[in-house]
Amino acid sequence: MPAIDRSALLFLVFGVVSLWLGAFFGLLGAWQQVMPGLFDVIPFVKSRPLHVSLVISWIFMVAVGGVYHYLPLLVGRPMHSPRLVRVHLFLWMILGLAVLGSYMLGRFGGREYWEFPPALGGLIAVSWFLLVYNFFRTAMQGRGPWPAYLWMWATGVVFFLLTFLEAYSWLWPRDDANVVRDLTVQWKAYGALTGSWNMLVYGLALVVMERISGVTEYARSRTAFLLYALGFTNLLFGWAHHIYPVPSAPWLRYLAYGVSMTEWILLARMIRHWRHTLDGAQRHQHVLAAHFLYASEAWVFLNLGLALLISIPAINLFTHGTHITVAHAMGSTIGINTMILFAAIFHTVDRVHGDTGTRVQYVRLGFWLLNGGLVLFWLSLIGAGMIKGWYTLMSDLSFQDIMVMVRPFLMSFAAWGIVLFVGITLLAVHASWALLGPFLRSRPVPVDRSTEAYNR
Numbered sequence: 001m002p003a004i005d006r007s008a009l010l011f012l013v014f015g016v017v018s019l020w021l022g023a024f025f026g027l028l029g030a031w032q033q034v035m036p037g038l039f040d041v042i043p044f045v046k047s048r049p050l051h052v053s054l055v056i057s058w059i060f061m062v063a064v065g066g067v068y069h070y071l072p073l074l075v076g077r078p079m080h081s082p083r084l085v086r087v088h089l090f091l092w093m094i095l096g097l098a099v100l101g102s103y104m105l106g107r108f109g110g111r112e113y114w115e116f117p118p119a120l121g122g123l124i125a126v127s128w129f130l131l132v133y134n135f136f137r138t139a140m141q142g143r144g145p146w147p148a149y150l151w152m153w154a155t156g157v158v159f160f161l162l163t164f165l166e167a168y169s170w171l172w173p174r175d176d177a178n179v180v181r182d183l184t185v186q187w188k189a190y191g192a193l194t195g196s197w198n199m200l201v202y203g204l205a206l207v208v209m210e211r212i213s214g215v216t217e218y219a220r221s222r223t224a225f226l227l228y229a230l231g232f233t234n235l236l237f238g239w240a241h242h243i244y245p246v247p248s249a250p251w252l253r254y255l256a257y258g259v260s261m262t263e264w265i266l267l268a269r270m271i272r273h274w275r276h277t278l279d280g281a282q283r284h285q286h287v288l289a290a291h292f293l294y295a296s297e298a299w300v301f302l303n304l305g306l307a308l309l310i311s312i313p314a315i316n317l318f319t320h321g322t323h324i325t326v327a328h329a330m331g332s333t334i335g336i337n338t339m340i341l342f343a344a345i346f347h348t349v350d351r352v353h354g355d356t357g358t359r360v361q362y363v364r365l366g367f368w369l370l371n372g373g374l375v376l377f378w379l380s381l382i383g384a385g386m387i388k389g390w391y392t393l394m395s396d397l398s399f400q401d402i403m404v405m406v407r408p409f410l411m412s413f414a415a416w417g418i419v420l421f422v423g424i425t426l427l428a429v430h431a432s433w434a435l436l437g438p439f440l441r442s443r444p445v446p447v448d449r450s451t452e453a454y455n456r
């Protein structure tokens, strides 16, 4: 029976460190928006990409660490090559330092989300290839038909690599340069990248639900496969509803709007159904992981409302490029992805420690600060975006005058950012301490004893 892999736990720990650092630079950026000149050593042009790259890396580190951690337990065999997992971790460590260093030195050159020098992208592609190879060699050893989460992970790892390469296709200039094509390919690639990490994260959510409840039918149900199919359709076509100004084919826009975010409804439905099937003991034993999954369900509905509204072309005209887009991006990456990732982390902590570990009250406090703070943080961004969008289109006021009206909302956003940051700090400290515990106390990392229950 496979023991818990230490490298997989380190992926989770470095992911948490990335989140904390990313939130720190986000907070700095938020205050720089209302207090220009604040901490000029790292101005907004640096703090923003530092923030975005670090929080995206949190999503990838923990999603990939989750795959490395759970896959052997689900298949009932160790990873095909534990050494390649260590090489992957090592490459990402080097990459992380190189990206931080290049931003600090002001060396950019890439595009949105990957603003570091493009040469570093090569390292991401090589390390990701190791994951794809190791994933399939391991997953193929399992018996029986694959549950939906294995399909989600397989699709996520393959499509990340394909669309990551596509996102860098601008490096090969063509003679017939065409701005519309360039913009379309870029958005298409980014839409699919988001779709790929969603596949990894949704898969993780299904695994955590299965392992807490012991019910293997969820991930084999029709709803789970519908979730997979819709997630995959969104991965392929969802980008088209982001760029109405670009003249893409009408059928593509209708399809994109039609399927837009529909997978969220199914995800929430599955979590709700799962919640009702838990017994008191299961709820108690995995109280933290369960709470994070409930929170993601609530955030699905909040984000869905916003996303559907801003996808309507007439509304999109006002909201595009305002803080409402930032609210949409942060609302879903924090409210949905981050909540699921914390659920996976605290479920892993339960397994490593045999219970939720110590200092549960601090984690609960962190949970409420993160969620409560996020509601007001998110509403402040929406308020700022509404004022900016409306007055930009409907008045002759100058940009400066409009920004004066927007300022109170940005102040509120930055202030609630502090609450969010404190919540994230409490969660990050507890999670990394608990995950590092077995390493620091040189205690052997325990063997998973429940594999048989899940490997049917």
Ligand code: HEM
Pocket: 022, 023, 024, 026, 027, 028, 029, 030, 048, 051, 052, 055, 056, 058, 325, 326, 329, 330, 333, 334, 338, 414, 417, 418, 420, 421
């Ligand atoms: C202390 C908490 C945080 C603060 C104060 C904060 C602040 C910010 C700021 C100031 C921006 C730039 C907005 C702009 O360009 O106008 C931003 C963008 C962004 N943040 Fe955060 N952030 C926080 C936490 C997070 C977390 C935890 C995540 C995800 C896990 C996240 C995801 C993003 C994303 C994806 C963007 C890019 C949005 C876009 O380009 O539309 N943030 N954040």
